[in-house]
Amino acid sequence: MAVFGIDYAWGRPGPAALKRAGAKFVCRYLSHDRTGKNLTRAEAEELSRAGIWLVVVWETTASRALSGRAGGVADAREAQRQASAVGMPAGRPIYFAVDFDAGPSHQAAINAYLDGAAGVLGRFRVGLYGGYGPVKRALDAGRAAWAWQTYAWSGGRWDRRAQLQQYSNEHRLNGVSVDYNRAVADDYGQWRVGDAPPREEDRPGYVSVGLAAEQELPPGVWTTVTWDREYADGDDQHPAGGPDVLSGPARYALTAAVRVRGLPEGTRLRARAVEAEAAAPDRFDAGPVRDFTAAGEETNLLYGLAADVVGKDRRVRLQVFQHGPAPARITGGGARLLFWKG
Known part of the structure; x- marks a missing residue:
């Protein structure tokens, strides 16, 4: 403001x-x-x-x-x-x-x-x-x-x-x-x-993004979440409509929530943050994996990293994996991130 x-x-x-x-x-x-x-x-x-x-x-x-x-x-x-x-x-x-x-x-x-x-x-x-x-x-x-x-x-x-x-x-x-x-x-x-x-180095930057359009979540593969709604990004860390939440180098703390529909109760899900190379996003370092179990028709996943560091020319993204028998849908969610440059 x-x-x-x-x-x-x-x-x-x-x-x-x-x-x-x-x-x-x-x-x-x-x-x-x-x-x-x-x-x-x-x-x-x-x-x-x-x-x-x-x-x-x-x-x-x-x-x-x-x-x-x-x-x-x-x-x-x-x-x-x-x-x-x-x-x-x-x-x-x-x-x-x-x-x-x-x-x-x-x-x-x-x-x-x-x-x-x-x-x-x-x-x-x-x-x-x-x-x-x-x-x-x-x-x-x-x-x-x-x-x-x-x-x-x-x-x-x-x-x-x-x-x-x-x-x-x-x-x-x-x-x-x-x-x-x-x-x-x-x-x-x-x-x-x-x-x-x-x-400036003591004051964190802030990114807040969300989901407006549904995204398919196929079984057996890691799916990168695309954030198509931007609430706060004064430092231009999130290219509009893309999956990147932060551009390195930076220290950061991430909290992300994703809502998944269409999985049978008891289906295993996983979530992780990755730090992908800007020039080759298929090359990345994966962060800690969190495990979840589907609660029924709708399941909410909450993923957090209290402190991490992303290197130069790398981008922070969120990925979700589901072990169900058929495709599901990511129907909503958001990510909030505090970061420190320098």
Whole structure:
């Protein structure tokens, strides 16, 4: 679910007005400005006490990112100094603004600027603010780890990798000009003075899938369950309509339930998780096998793995085997999985 936030430069709406508007975070500026644009330590502490998260962006002039590597180095050094002074915890990202309609011909200079910033901060802390084009090109080239995309110069397109979206400008809040934003990732670079969200490696991803269409379950063979309904998959681990629940490498915990119909009472069934090679799914490593006995016309199987690891270029799937005399049917079910990357 998207989280609503606000960005502003000059003027201060104040925590009470921000909270009345429903803002959970604010995006604030770092720069060379001396006329009141920048985030201050007092403001950061006031917002933090009110429970409002902060995100910072460096912007001097709209096209400053065309200054190349040297500009990126200089700006990142000053941005880091200012961010530390206002209380930003170590390791949090800084976004750098490309606040104009940057075309493909500008990208080499922008990438060099981001390279310069990465040389100071580390690539994992470099973010980019801009329209669809520069955001997409920078992410494609691996020049930024974070992206804050504006609707301006974007032609209605959104890059799904961007953690932040600025979707509407020029609103008024408590007499201050503000823009509306939404965070579409759990971690979008937010922090409070003395506080940061859990590290990404400590926060599990989540996949929840289910079955809408029935699937034949022939006797005497392992059948891979196909999940054709997707409830949650913010990290794109499950190709829509396919059998894969998770792409490695990752640690994971899996719980799956399958409903089977059409087996005589007492028929033996088995279930297992497999980790199949992405390029050759018929080659796989099988996990623990759980045994079940059909209860009659309808049987529910519950399979779980409390902790396991799937390797690189492998996919987690669920398989079911039935020992009956004739084909049965998988008529429903679901799988839920928590996973940790890195």
